[in-house]
Amino acid sequence: MLTPNTQSQWAQEVPRAGRIAAGNGLPESIELMGATLPHGRNEEIFGENEPADYVYKVISGGVRTYTVLADGRRQIGSFYLPGDVFGLETGDTHTLSAEAITESKILVIKRSALMKFAQRDNAVAQRLWELTGRELHRAQSHVVLLIKSAKERVVAFLLEMAARCTGDQIDLPMSRQDIADYLGLTIETVSRTLSELESTAAIALPSSRRVVLQNRTALNRSNA
Amino acid sequence: MLTPNTQSQWAQEVPRAGRIAAGNGLPESIELMGATLPHGRNEEIFGENEPADYVYKVISGGVRTYTVLADGRRQIGSFYLPGDVFGLETGDTHTLSAEAITESKILVIKRSALMKFAQRDNAVAQRLWELTGRELHRAQSHVVLLIKSAKERVVAFLLEMAARCTGDQIDLPMSRQDIADYLGLTIETVSRTLSELESTAAIALPSSRRVVLQNRTALNRSNA
DNA sequence: CGGAATATTGATCAAGATCAAAGCGAGTGG
DNA sequence: CCACTCGCTTTGATCTTGATCAATATTCCG
Secondary structure (H helix, E strand, O other), rough: OOOOOEEEEEEEOOOOOHHHHOOOOOOHHHHHEEEEEEEEOOOOOEEEEOOOOEEEEEOOOOOOEEOOOOOOOOOEEEOOOOOOOEEEOOOOOOEEEEEEEEEEEEEEEHHHHHHHHHHHHHHHHHHHHHHHHHHHHHHHHHHOOOOOOOOHHHHHHHHHHHOOOOOOEEEEOHHHHHHHHHHOHHHHHHHHHHHHHOOOOOOOEEEEOOOEOOOOHHHHHHHO | OOOOOOOOOOOOOOOHHHHHHHHHHOHHHHHHHHEEEEOOOOOOOOOOOOOOOOOEEEEEOEEEEEEEEEOOEEEEEEEOOOOOOEEEOOOOOOOOOOEEEEOEEEEEEEEHHHHHHHOHHHHHHHHHHHHHHHHHHHHHHHHHHHHOHHHHHHHHHHHHHHHOOOOOOOOOOOHHHHHHHHHOOHHHHHHHHHHHHHHHOEEEEEEEEEEEOOOOHHHHHHOO
C-alpha cells in the first residue's frame, strides 16, 4: 500500500482524458491549434501584465500562478495540474504570473485562433466563458479559505488536492513555501500543522511530499 | 466642504450612466428586458445555491454578496453600487447570497432572455464574458487583500471605495460589521484602525459612515 | 425622550509570525 | 561507498498582531 512509487502521480500525461474533454477543458479539436512546450522547474511561463496572447493547458507536471506584493510577499492564486487550462483572460494582459512547479509539458494555444473559433461556434464560446466562471468560483473559495484558522486552511488544502486525485494518497508537486504562499501562512505554521495532523492520526506523512488521508471524518471536522 | 449632505451619494439613480453603458454593464437596450424592483434594508435578493434564473443591476442603493460558514462566520464577497451588475453565473445556481445593504432599486433581468440575446449577438456574449472576467479580477484582488495586515486591508478598502466615486469624500452605505466581514477582521479592529488613521490625519471621520481622504500619499504608503 | 442598534475604546488573551537551531535527503565528488 | 553540501523541512522559544471580553458612547428612530 505504501510501496514507494517513485513516479509522481502528476508526471503522467493527462491521466483523466475523458473527464477533461467532458467538462474541464476545451474540445480536443482545439488542442490541434497549439504546440506542446517543455518547461523546467521554476521556469516562468508568463508574467503579470504581459500581453495575454496565449492560453495554456497542463499536459504533465504542475503550474502555479502568483503575484508579488511591493514588500516581497508572494500570493499564489492557483495550482494547475494535468488537464487544467490556465492563462485565459478576458482583458488583454495577464493578471498573475505563472511558473512551472516541476518539469512540465504545457500546451500553448494562440488566443486569437481560439477566439476566431469561438466566434463561429457558440458552444466553444460557451466553454470559454465557463472556464472563466470556474476560475471565479475557485477564487471565491480561496477568499473563504483565507478567513479560516491555520488548521482549517491546511485541511481545506489537503481535501482540495485529494479531490483532484483518486484515493487517499496525495503526491504534492509543490514545496512547503508554495503551500504557505497559497494559504497565507508561513512555512513553519504549515509544517507544524501537518505534524499535528499526523500526531492525531488524521494523516500520515511517509515523506514530506506525500500525504495519506487516514481519517477524512476527523479532517472534515477540522474544516469548519 | 463638510456641509452635511444628508442625501447619500449612492441614493441617486445610476449617477454615471455614460461610463456604465461604455464599460461597466450591458447595453441599455437590454435593460428593457427587465423590471426594477425595490428592496428594503437587509432584504435578501437571492440565496446561495438557489437557481440563477435572473441577473441583477443596482439602480440605486447598494448590495452585498456573502456566504456563511458552518460556524456562523460570514464572508462578504463584494459590494455592488449603482450601475454594477451582480448575480450573473455560468453555472445554474448562485454561488453566494445577496442582500440589499440599504433601501435599493434593483433591475431584474431574465437570464434566459439575456442568453438568447447573446446567442444572436456576439458582442453581447462578449460583454457577458467580460462581466465574469471582471468578477474574477475582483475576487483575485480580494485574495491579495486578505493576506495583508489590518491597516493595509482597511486602507485598501477605503481606496477601493474612493475609486468608485469622484473626489475624496466617501459615504459608506455599509456598517462596520459589513466592512469587517469583507476584510476578514472584527468590527473592533476596523474601528480602531479607522481611528488610528484619523489620529494621523490620513483621513477624517465627520460621521461614522462618512470618510474623507485627507492624505492619499500617507494612505498609499500604508497600502504595502 | 427613550430604547435599540451601532460604534468606539480599553484590557487581556491567543494564534500565528518571527527568530533560531537542528534534522533530513538527494545529489556530488573524493 | 561514504562524507559533504545545499536546499528544504521540522521543531523550539519568544514576540506581535489582531481577537476576545467588557464597558461606554453615539446614532438612529419610534
